[in-house]
Amino acid sequence: xxxxxxxxxxxxxxxxxxxxxxxxxxxxxxxxxxxxxxxxxxxxxxxxxxxxxxxxxxxxxxxxxxxxxxxxxxxxxxxxxxxxxxxxxxxxxxxxxxxxxxxxxxxxxxxxxxxxxxxxxxxxxxxxxxxxxxxxxxxxxxxxxxxxxxxxxxxxxxxxxxxxxxxxxxxxxxxxxxxxxxxxxxxxxxxxxxxxxxxxxxxxxxxxxxxxxxxxxxxxxxxxxxxxxxxxxxxxxxxxxxxxxxxxxxxxxxxxxxxxxxxxxxxx
Amino acid sequence: xxxxxxxxxxxxxxxxxxxxxxxxxxxxxxxxxxxxxxxxxxxxxxxxxxxxxxxxxxxxxxxxxxxxxxxxxxxxxxxxxxxxxxxxxxxxxxxxxxxxxxxxxxxxxxxxxxxxxxxxxxxxxxxxxxxxxxxxxxxxxxxxxxxxxxxxxxxxxxxxxxxxxxxxxxxxxxxxxxxxxxxxxxxxxxxxxxxxxxxxxxxxxxxxxxxxxxxxxxxxxxxxxxxxxxxxxxxxxxxxxxxxxxxxxxxxxxxxxxxxxxxxxxxx
Numbered sequence: 001x002x003x004x005x006x007x008x009x010x011x012x013x014x015x016x017x018x019x020x021x022x023x024x025x026x027x028x029x030x031x032x033x034x035x036x037x038x039x040x041x042x043x044x045x046x047x048x049x050x051x052x053x054x055x056x057x058x059x060x061x062x063x064x065x066x067x068x069x070x071x072x073x074x075x076x077x078x079x080x081x082x083x084x085x086x087x088x089x090x091x092x093x094x095x096x097x098x099x100x101x102x103x104x105x106x107x108x109x110x111x112x113x114x115x116x117x118x119x120x121x122x123x124x125x126x127x128x129x130x131x132x133x134x135x136x137x138x139x140x141x142x143x144x145x146x147x148x149x150x151x152x153x154x155x156x157x158x159x160x161x162x163x164x165x166x167x168x169x170x171x172x173x174x175x176x177x178x179x180x181x182x183x184x185x186x187x188x189x190x191x192x193x194x195x196x197x198x199x200x201x202x203x204x205x206x207x208x209x210x211x212x213x214x215x216x217x218x219x220x221x222x223x224x225x226x227x228x229x230x231x232x233x234x235x236x237x238x239x240x241x242x243x244x245x246x247x248x249x250x251x252x253x254x255x256x257x258x259x260x261x262x263x264x265x266x267x268x
Numbered sequence: 269x270x271x272x273x274x275x276x277x278x279x280x281x282x283x284x285x286x287x288x289x290x291x292x293x294x295x296x297x298x299x300x301x302x303x304x305x306x307x308x309x310x311x312x313x314x315x316x317x318x319x320x321x322x323x324x325x326x327x328x329x330x331x332x333x334x335x336x337x338x339x340x341x342x343x344x345x346x347x348x349x350x351x352x353x354x355x356x357x358x359x360x361x362x363x364x365x366x367x368x369x370x371x372x373x374x375x376x377x378x379x380x381x382x383x384x385x386x387x388x389x390x391x392x393x394x395x396x397x398x399x400x401x402x403x404x405x406x407x408x409x410x411x412x413x414x415x416x417x418x419x420x421x422x423x424x425x426x427x428x429x430x431x432x433x434x435x436x437x438x439x440x441x442x443x444x445x446x447x448x449x450x451x452x453x454x455x456x457x458x459x460x461x462x463x464x465x466x467x468x469x470x471x472x473x474x475x476x477x478x479x480x481x482x483x484x485x486x487x488x489x490x491x492x493x494x495x496x497x498x499x500x501x502x503x504x505x506x507x508x509x510x511x512x513x514x515x516x517x518x519x520x521x522x523x524x525x526x527x528x529x530x531x532x533x534x535x536x
Contacts, residue, residue, distance in 0.1 A: 040417030
């Protein structure tokens with residue numbers, strides 16, 4: 001590979017992160033740090049109540065990836081961890097009915113790689129024993145399953161290595177062909193979450209939803225997550241929500257919601 | 269993937285093996301067993317003075333790959349371990365001058381996959397700290413380097429996972445396209461080794477080589493390993509060696525070498 005290709009790959013992969021949800025073994029976190037270092041992935045993020053023991057992580061990270069261990073970003077919940085990401089790839093070993101359409105990592109690359117130019121991209125992995133929960137897969141724009149023979153459950157550290165390799169090598173190949181057409185900036189998961197809160201508030205106000213955590217709200221969430229909304233489209237949806245809330249407020253004679261200005265709903 | 273594709277992939281991958289040379293950590297052997305199980309690779313072979321502690325291997329192999337741990341084939345030396353293999357892919361992280369031509373695993377697949385039909389294929393990995401020695405790379409038909417960013421040294425278990433994934437997924441893709449044209453049976457490494465001994469004997473007899481372990485012999489070995497001789501071609505080369513030895517024996521008035529019959533040299 002030419003040097004400029006490697007340099008450009010490194011610049012783009014700085015936008016990628018490995019996100020581990022409640023990993024059980026410190027050694028797997030260490031391995032993930034080493035893989036991140038090997039493949040030029042910019043960041044390692046943990047969703048866990050606390051950081052694993054540093055020495056156990058370092059043993060597998062080796063001193064070469066020690067700086068990534070020291071820079072681990074820890075979050076209590078997944079929504080906070082994913083807030084700045086515009087594209088999330090979830091991993092699943094399960095072959096349940098709902099997941100029969102899961103693509104192999106390589107089949108996602110033509111979609112994922114161009115997003116690295118304008119978006120932060122997360123590779124999301126669940127706990128060693130249970131994988132990502134259905135609720136957690138809702139944050140994902142795409143879900144992938146690494147193809148296996150009889151025994152589908154890969155060790156976490158190996159799954160991380162294979163997915164990061166597919167990302168890194170796929171990008172090298174794409175750049176060597178000189179074909180990266182940057183995909184536009186997606187809305188970040190944090191913007192999406194704020195929008196969902198707004199949508200839920202509006203749908204409750206107009207009586208479409210009966211209570212919070214409604215079945216329909218989960219379906220709407222799923223749908224709006226999957227289609228990959230852009231920042232501008234979120235602005236439109238939220239403007240519409242604000243308008244609904246304003247109308248309801250007027251109807252019930254209450255004061256306007258703070259920040260709402262009636263017809264100027266797109267200015268938010 | 270369709271079921272028949274997966275079944276055919278499994279049948280072909282039974283001909284593949286992971287060969288670990290002097291691994292230092294039992295855990296990496298356990299991980300390799302699990303990866304073999306995940307990817308349908310038929311066998312795990314160790315070149316080491318003794319087997320690692322079973323419990324430490326099992327911890328990472330999990331009970332799902334326990335049968336592969338119990339079936340590990342151990343050899344004292346690499347030549348014996350590789351004897352039944354017709355094609356050997358070596359792995360190297362080093363970026364030395366001689367290895368600048370190393371291809372990425374994916375670039376080898378069009379060459380390797382058709383060989384699974386008629387040949388046993390070995391994926392060869394060196395020790396964690398030093399990798400394969402130059403002498404060991406001589407046994408390889410191809411040497412591959414997994415592309416990395418700054419830090420080129422992958423953990424052994426991760427390198428095994430990535431290479432096995434490339435083999436498994438590459439085969440699934442190829443079979444899904446319905447395009448496997450079986451490559452002819454290569455000479456096995458054991459047949460090659462017997463031929464090298466014969467070639468060396470003949471070259472010493474005619475005075476082309478001055479002593480054993482000659483520089484030229486290493487080059488000849490390297491060349492003849494690399495070109496992927498078929499069983500039939502080995503027969504021809506050995507017939508020529510026998511003829512040379514017979515002529516030398518006649519010239520010096522000594523008895524014919526055992527098995528040599530002068531002009532009938534191709535019958536061996």
